[in-house]
Amino acid sequence: MTPAHSMAAKQGCIIERRHALTDYALIYEPNPTLRETSQIVTAFDADLQELVENMVRVMHQEKGVGLAAPQLGVLRRVIVVEVAQAIEREGESIGPLPLTVLINPEIAPLGHEKIEGWEGCLSIPGYRGYVERWQHITYTAQDINGHPLQGQATGFHARIIQHEVDHLNGILYTDRTEKIETFIRSPS
Ligand code: NI
Numbered sequence: 001m002t003p004a005h006s007m008a009a010k011q012g013c014i015i016e017r018r019h020a021l022t023d024y025a026l027i028y029e030p031n032p033t034l035r036e037t038s039q040i041v042t043a044f045d046a047d048l049q050e051l052v053e054n055m056v057r058v059m060h061q062e063k064g065v066g067l068a069a070p071q072l073g074v075l076r077r078v079i080v081v082e083v084a085q086a087i088e089r090e091g092e093s094i095g096p097l098p099l100t101v102l103i104n105p106e107i108a109p110l111g112h113e114k115i116e117g118w119e120g121c122l123s124i125p126g127y128r129g130y131v132e133r134w135q136h137i138t139y140t141a142q143d144i145n146g147h148p149l150q151g152q153a154t155g156f157h158a159r160i161i162q163h164e165v166d167h168l169n170g171i172l173y174t175d176r177t178e179k180i181e182t183f184i185r186s187p188s
Contacts, residue, residue, distance in 0.1 A: 068167030
């Protein structure tokens with residue numbers, strides 16, 4: 001049982017399946033699908049639920065902290081983010097971020113502060129880059145049932161959301177920085 005299942009169960013939205021779960025797979029740069037603009041989600045149905053379950057599964061398998069639907073080759077405006085446990089990163093204490101599913105997310109900066117930090121991307125394995133992002137953001141979105149939700153994020157949490165929303169617009173973090181380096185194992 002994945003967190004997506006338990007979240008869906010809490011929201012009373014387990015839908016009977018008429019077909020086997022599709023196994024979506026991660027795609028990698030330079031796959032041109034990563035450069036396309038994703039479409040607004042209008043149907044909050046079993047297909048969407050299946051997509052989200054796949055996204056959560058891949059994020060967990062790859063030990064990522066976020067994933068966007070186009071990374072599975074699906075051009076829909078869906079992101080998932082999760083920091084399973086508190087971590088220390090570049091001197092910043094990052095608290096856990098519960099699994100959050102954002103459909104049709106829109107973000108806006110809160111204040112003018114920007115901050116640089118290291119990012120990686122599951123679609124660009126073996127690299128990381130030093131990227132400037134808004135330090136505080138607000139977001140609006142819909143949940144998996146189509147209900148509106150809103151929130152705020154700061155620091156690394158805000159960074160993850162900005163990175164994933166970029167994917168929905170065909171933008172990769174490598175577009176936002178010249179400071180890219182390779183690594184064998186990601187420092188954690
Ligand atoms: Ni990414």
